[in-house]
Amino acid sequence: MRSNHSTTSPGGPRRRWLPVGGVAFIAASALLLGGCAGGGAPSGGSGDSGGKVTLSFWNGFTGPDGPALQKVVDDFNASQDGVEVQTNIMPWDTLYQKVLTAAAGKDGPDIVAMSASRLPQYIDEGLYQPLDDYYTNADNDSEALASAAVNASIFDGKNYGVPVNLATMLMYYNKDLFTAAGLDPEKPPTSWDEFAAMVPKLTVDENGDGKPEQYAIALGDHETVPMYQPFLWNAGGGVVSEDGKTSELGSAGSLKALNFWVDLVKNKKASPVGLSGADADKLFTTGKAAIEIVGPWATTGFKDAGINFGLARQFAGPSAQTTLADVVSMSIPASADDSTKQAAYTFFKYWNSKDGQKTWAEGSGFPPTRSDIASDITTNPYPAVFGAPDIVDDSQVLLAGVAAGGTITTTIFEPTLQKALNGEGTVDELFPAASDQVQAELDK
Numbered sequence: 001m002r003s004n005h006s007t008t009s010p011g012g013p014r015r016r017w018l019p020v021g022g023v024a025f026i027a028a029s030a031l032l033l034g035g036c037a038g039g040g041a042p043s044g045g046s047g048d049s050g051g052k053v054t055l056s057f058w059n060g061f062t063g064p065d066g067p068a069l070q071k072v073v074d075d076f077n078a079s080q081d082g083v084e085v086q087t088n089i090m091p092w093d094t095l096y097q098k099v100l101t102a103a104a105g106k107d108g109p110d111i112v113a114m115s116a117s118r119l120p121q122y123i124d125e126g127l128y129q130p131l132d133d134y135y136t137n138a139d140n141d142s143e144a145l146a147s148a149a150v151n152a153s154i155f156d157g158k159n160y161g162v163p164v165n166l167a168t169m170l171m172y173y174n175k176d177l178f179t180a181a182g183l184d185p186e187k188p189p190t191s192w193d194e195f196a197a198m199v200p201k202l203t204v205d206e207n208g209d210g211k212p213e214q215y216a217i218a219l220g221d222h223e224t225v226p227m228y229q230p231f232l233w234n235a236g237g238g239v240v241s242e243d244g245k246t247s248e249l250g251s252a253g254s255l256k257a258l259n260f261w262v263d264l265v266k267n268k269k270a271s272p273v274g275l276s277g278a279d280a281d282k283l284f285t286t287g288k289a290a291i292e293i294v295g296p297w298a299t300t301g302f303k304d305a306g307i308n309f310g311l312a313r314q315f316a317g318p319s320a321q322t323t324l325a326d327v328v329s330m331s332i333p334a335s336a337d338d339s340t341k342q343a344a345y346t347f348f349k350y351w352n353s354k355d356g357q358k359t360w361a362e363g364s365g366f367p368p369t370r371s372d373i374a375s376d377i378t379t380n381p382y383p384a385v386f387g388a389p390d391i392v393d394d395s396q397v398l399l400a401g402v403a404a405g406g407t408i409t410t411t412i413f414e415p416t417l418q419k420a421l422n423g424e425g426t427v428d429e430l431f432p433a434a435s436d437q438v439q440a441e442l443d444k
Contacts, residue, residue: 054084059095115326128334144370162330232253258427281294
């Protein structure tokens with residue numbers, strides 16, 4: 001049921017935090033995209049000749065958020081005569097593959113939306129152009145945008161994206177399962193210790209066979225929103241340092257967090273081991289997990305499944321209560337000409353305008369990218385919940401600006417975590433070695 005920028009889409013299946021591929025793959029894509037960029041082929045003449053510029057906009061909002069995105073685009077197209085945006089909406093994985101195929105035929109997109117966490121891999125290969133001049137133009141009203149949404153697309157001091165959305169992750173909890181466990185359904189856990197104390201009540205092994213029929217939490221450990229990594233932040237650790245140059249996996253804070261969570265999952269059976277994101281969604285949707293931490297796109301699916309859920313901020317760790325956020329950004333290919341770029345800027349401005357963000361938030365449930373229109377969103381309660389100032393201000397994007405972020409997540413962190421959860425070594429043995437691997441990736 002999820003996506004945001006994932007393999008499928010919010011309300012649909014779930015995001016995968018996958019690397020783009022090997023260096024050769026990226027190099028090839030750079031050449032191909034170089035050939036297609038600027039395919040913002042003017043329709044009826046370029047901007048210079050006074051005709052309308054038609055922009056192709058590729059994105060992966062295939063879930064319930066898709067109609068909301070299309071409504072904003074339709075409103076934009078109706079608002080002026082100079083630019084027309086044509087959307088091409090497809091599953092996220094398909095998008096990445098199709099970009100290459102279409103590029104070979106010189107029919108690629110003019111605007112591409114993708115997770116800001118994946119952008120650095122492409123930027124590092126020269127596929128996209130900096131968009132800093134968008135932010136320095138006061139007419140674009142960028143000061144109103146949430147800083148977390150803007151900063152997520154910065155790489156090597158330059159900004160390569162303009163935000164589509166800002167998605168914070170919150171704790172969904174099943175009130176009926178809390179009641180059945182003798183817990184107050186209005187008092188979800190607020191700290192790690194409170195959650196640990198609830199695990200024996202919320203994990204239920206009815207027949208004593210060692211395989212619970214119900215789990216306290218559904219924690220995905222691969223192909224998912226990164227649920228474990230924010231735990232490191234909240235114990236004073238992290239995957240990499242804030243400047244993205246130093247591995248933090250072997251730090252005292254990281255090892256403290258990993259030991260705590262691996263013990264809860266492996267030994268206390270707080271969650272099954274080996275859950276993908278889709279598995280975690282299914283567990284919560286079917287009432288077999290009491291808690292899941294996920295973004296606003298899940299709300300519709302949980303409601304449709306009849307889950308009596310509450311929403312709360314993710315429980316605090318011993319050092320902090322930082323919330324994971326993800327940002328999808330719009331980027332422009334490196335070789336796009338200036339008329340295409342300026343036409344895209346016209347659309348970006350509308351997308352992040354008060355009218356555009358009100359339509360987007362009310363239709364999708366995502367919090368707006370602007371911090372000044374919360375009171376204007378009246379028909380959907382969830383944008384205000386996910387976009388509450390205390391949550392947004394304390395949110396953080398994982399591995400923002402780190403070119404090796406995908407590799408670190410999928411080839412180092414997740415396999416190491418799975419080894420620890422499966423008893424193939426201890427946290428204190430496995431993660432310092434993994435930290436060395438992360439540092440090697442950062443040093444390339």
